[in-house]
Amino acid sequence: MHIIENGNVAAALGVKLCRAxxxxxxxxxxxxxxxxxLSEYVELGQMKAEYIPVESEHSALAVCIAxxxxxARTFTATSANGLLYMHEQVQWxxxxxxxxxxxxxxxxxxxxxxxxxxxQDSISQRDTGWIQIYCSDHQQxxxxxxxxxxxxEKVSIPIMVCYDGYILSHTYMPFDLPEQGKxxxxxxxxxxxxxxxxxxxxxxxxxxxxxxxxxVKGELAHGYMEIRYLLQEELRTTLMAAAEAEKRFAGIFxxxxxxxxxxxxCDDADYVAVGLGSITYQLRVxxxxxRKEGIKxxxxxxxxxxxxxxxxxxxxxxxxxxxxxxxxxLSYGYEGALASDLKSALYEHLAGTGTLPFVQNFILGIGGxxxxxxxxxxxxxxxxxxxxxxxxxxxxxxx
Amino acid sequence: MGTRNYRRKTSHSENGPGDGGxxxxxxxxRPVLDxxxxxxxxxxxxxxxxxxxxxxxxxxxxxxxxxxxxxxxKGCGICAEECPTKAITMVDEAKFSEEDTxxxxxxx
Amino acid sequence: MNKxxxxxxxxxxxGQGAITAAxxxxxxxxxxxxxxxxxxxxxxxxRRGAPVMTSLKISKTKIYDLSPIETPDIVVVLDxxxxxxxxxxxxxxxxxxxxxxxxxxxxxxxxKDYRLATADITAISVEAGLPHGMVNxxxxxxxxxxxxxxxxxxxxKGIEEEFRTRKPDKNSLAxxxxxxxxxxxx
Numbered sequence: 178m179h180i181i182e183n184g185n186v187a188a189a190l191g192v193k194l195c196r197a198x199x200x201x202x203x204x205x206x207x208x209x210x211x212x213x214x215l216s217e218y219v220e221l222g223q224m225k226a227e228y229i230p231v232e233s234e235h236s237a238l239a240v241c242i243a244x245x246x247x248x249a250r251t252f253t254a255t256s257a258n259g260l261l262y263m264h265e266q267v268q269w270x271x272x273x274x275x276x277x278x279x280x281x282x283x284x285x286x287x288x289x290x291x292x293x294x295x296x297q298d299s300i301s302q303r304d305t306g307w308i309q310i311y312c313s314d315h316q317q318x319x320x321x322x323x324x325x326x327x328x329x330e331k332v333s334i335p336i337m338v339c340y341d342g343y344i345l346s347h348t349y350m351p352f353d354l355p356e357q358g359k360x361x362x363x364x365x366x367x368x369x370x371x372x373x374x375x376x377x378x379x380x381x382x383x384x385x386x387x388x389x390x391x392x393v394k395g396e397l398a399h400g401y402m403e404i405r406y407l408l409q410e411e412l413r414t415t416l417m418a419a420a421e422a423e424k425r426f427a428g429i430f431x432x433x434x435x436x437x438x439x440x441x442x443c444d445d446a447d448y449v450a451v452g453l454g455s456i457t458y459q460l461r462v463x464x465x466x467x468r469k470e471g472i473k474x475x476x477x478x479x480x481x482x483x484x485x486x487x488x489x490x491x492x493x494x495x496x497x498x499x500x501x502x503x504x505x506x507l508s509y510g511y512e513g514a515l516a517s518d519l520k521s522a523l524y525e526h527l528a529g530t531g532t533l534p535f536v537q538n539f540i541l542g543i544g545g546x547x548x549x550x551x552x553x554x555x556x557x558x559x560x561x562x563x564x565x566x567x568x569x570x571x572x573x574x575x576x
Numbered sequence: 577m578g579t580r581n582y583r584r585k586t587s588h589s590e591n592g593p594g595d596g597g598x599x600x601x602x603x604x605x606r607p608v609l610d611x612x613x614x615x616x617x618x619x620x621x622x623x624x625x626x627x628x629x630x631x632x633x634x635x636x637x638x639x640x641x642x643x644x645x646x647x648x649x650k651g652c653g654i655c656a657e658e659c660p661t662k663a664i665t666m667v668d669e670a671k672f673s674e675e676d677t678x679x680x681x682x683x684x
Numbered sequence: 685m686n687k688x689x690x691x692x693x694x695x696x697x698x699g700q701g702a703i704t705a706a707x708x709x710x711x712x713x714x715x716x717x718x719x720x721x722x723x724x725x726x727x728x729x730x731r732r733g734a735p736v737m738t739s740l741k742i743s744k745t746k747i748y749d750l751s752p753i754e755t756p757d758i759v760v761v762l763d764x765x766x767x768x769x770x771x772x773x774x775x776x777x778x779x780x781x782x783x784x785x786x787x788x789x790x791x792x793x794x795x796k797d798y799r800l801a802t803a804d805i806t807a808i809s810v811e812a813g814l815p816h817g818m819v820n821x822x823x824x825x826x827x828x829x830x831x832x833x834x835x836x837x838x839x840x841k842g843i844e845e846e847f848r849t850r851k852p853d854k855n856s857l858a859x860x861x862x863x864x865x866x867x868x869x870x
Contacts, residue, residue, distance in 0.1 A: 181707065181710055181711050274582075292729070293728060333585065343728075344724075347727060349721075349723040349724070350721060350723075351721060369582075370581050371579045371588070377579075377590075379590050380590075381586065381587070381588055382586060382587050383588070383589045384587075385587050392590075393589060394590075398583070398587075399585075404586060404587060407584065408585070458749070459748060549754070550751050
């Protein structure tokens with residue numbers, strides 16, 4: 178059944194369908210309507226959950242960590258400075274291997290103060306050991322929330338489901354609302370490997386030493402390095418679990434795509450535009466126009482940012498003349514984070530084979546700076562003539 | 577799998593002495609109980625046990641009299657601090673080492 | 685006007701219900717076979733009474749471009765005083781339509797390049813039994829009269845559905861009266 182709602186409501190409906198039982202969140206523009214809607218569902222009895230109003234985002238994630246440790250299916254959401262406020266807990270949640278799902282409604286980070294969309298908030302958290310998925314429309318938002326709970330619980334790693342603030346969160350468009358019965362079939366109740374209980378008291382995430390040592394039972398317990406290694410290993414194998422999630426989802430809901438990337442007119446393309454989120458859809462108008470001019474260009478939307486699907490990306494871009502990465506964030510002091518990761522994957526898999534495309538990095542939309550479709554088309558067209566610059570070129574700057 | 581799998585991927589320790597090693601060797605002072613001041617001892621009844629409650633290492637037993645497991649007691653002194661009748665005093669560990677050495681000498 | 689892809693920009697004041705009006709039209713368009721509808725409010729800080737904009741794009745195919753409307757086909761103005769406060773015709777395509785809630789006569793306006801449709805929706809809403817100032821349902825009637833886009837029945841149905849717990853009859857009556865009385869031309 179199709180409904181017309183905004184992206185925040187799509188996310189809230191996803192959480193409701195997944196029967197999350199603990200929600201702890203602190204409001205922040207543009208996430209606020211999401212948490213408000215969830216609190217309404219709980220208040221009206223439409224969700225059997227504890228909604229815990231907390232005094233900060235740091236507390237929100239701390240509460241989720243505690244609840245998840247006790248075996249609850251937990252959810253939180255935030256944006257920008259809220260995400261940064263909980264950063265310490267973000268690192269904690271992944272190290273503690275808890276399947277928390279968090280929606281990040283992408284917004285620019287202070288300073289200076291700005292409530293509009295860019296992706297610096299979630300991109301700045303890419304090294305934390307969380308899985309990161311980026312959505313391009315409301316169907317992807319609700320579907321990704323549902324897949325996220327399944328995936329997180331399968332691999333015991335927390336997931337950020339990211340979508341553009343305002344552009345998606347506050348914009349209304351039609352999407353299919355999955356049926357509860359189908360979601361229940363896709364996502365069984367959460368059965369953790371271990372849950373805190375008075376019958377099985379334990380210390381969680383206790384101090385570890387530089388070296389391994391024996392535990393209470395006299396067995397050699399994993400030290401910090403082993404625990405961190407396993408997080409990395411299992412993040413990498415999450416790529417396979419993500420493919421499994423996609424297959425499973427398709428079997429029950431009848432729709433699917435590539436789990437890692439979303440290609441558009443790439444097969445015979447000489448040049449491929451790459452991005453995260455709604456901009457990859459806006460680029461379709463540009464690509465259709467340039468194709469009419471005879472320029473063979475396509476788009477590769479990246480869905481999974483972490484773990485980084487390096488093999489899938491390198492395979493998709495092998496032999497292309499140029500890759501043009503449009504980003505709403507950067508690793509300050511160097512270049513766009515996605516561009517860097519992409520170059521690294523291309524180098525790793527294609528160097529020396531004669532199939533290495535050039536990579537052009539564009540930075541745009543920072544702090545919600547309007548991205549005019551015309552300007553996008555112009556930039557893309559210019560990059561297909563020749564590489565514009567080694568360093569990132571900023572589009573729409575008004576110095 | 578189950579709990580064991582979880583323990584592989586996280587730092588997870590179960591209740592009980594020994595996870596930190598033989599922490600009794602860390603001790604500089606040792607708690608000594610004066611039973612004439614100890615409430616459960618005087619009443620011969622399960623009462624008080626505040627020392628057991630406050631011990632951060634759970635090495636004091638809930639018995640009459642309360643007994644300290646010297647293998648793991650770190651000598652933090654919280655039991656002495658919290659005891660309502662000041663029945664526990666912290667005594668320099670070195671004094672006990674001397675006595676033990678003396679006792680050994682006698683035996684030899 | 686290209687009936688396969690239409691861009692409508694709504695000008696109202698914070699709290700006046702422009703978003704709800706746009707949402708009703710979006711819903712009606714969707715069930716009428718417009719697979720692509722995208723409705724976006726003003727992004728950012730707002731307050732009651734401040735001029736706000738809502739953009740509505742409707743298309744026969746899915747809409748991928750969510751960027752702001754630059755050249756609307758239609759501009760809907762919920763309060764004639766906004767003509768002084770905001771540049772409501774900015775980017776309006778030549779021959780584009782302005783739908784305006786105003787107590788002044790149709791003849792008193794002179795928009796050279798555009799078509800105009802006016803009605804005193806403020807008065808019509810009161811006549812329909814609504815509180816003073818609730819113009820967001822009446823304006824839908826005017827929009828349909830000016831554009832003949834979706835059919836008044838489907839819009840009335842949408843209004844009754846959206847307002848099913850909040851005076852659906854009075855709201856749909858306002859739209860119906862506005863539909864009849866809107867003067868359009870130009």
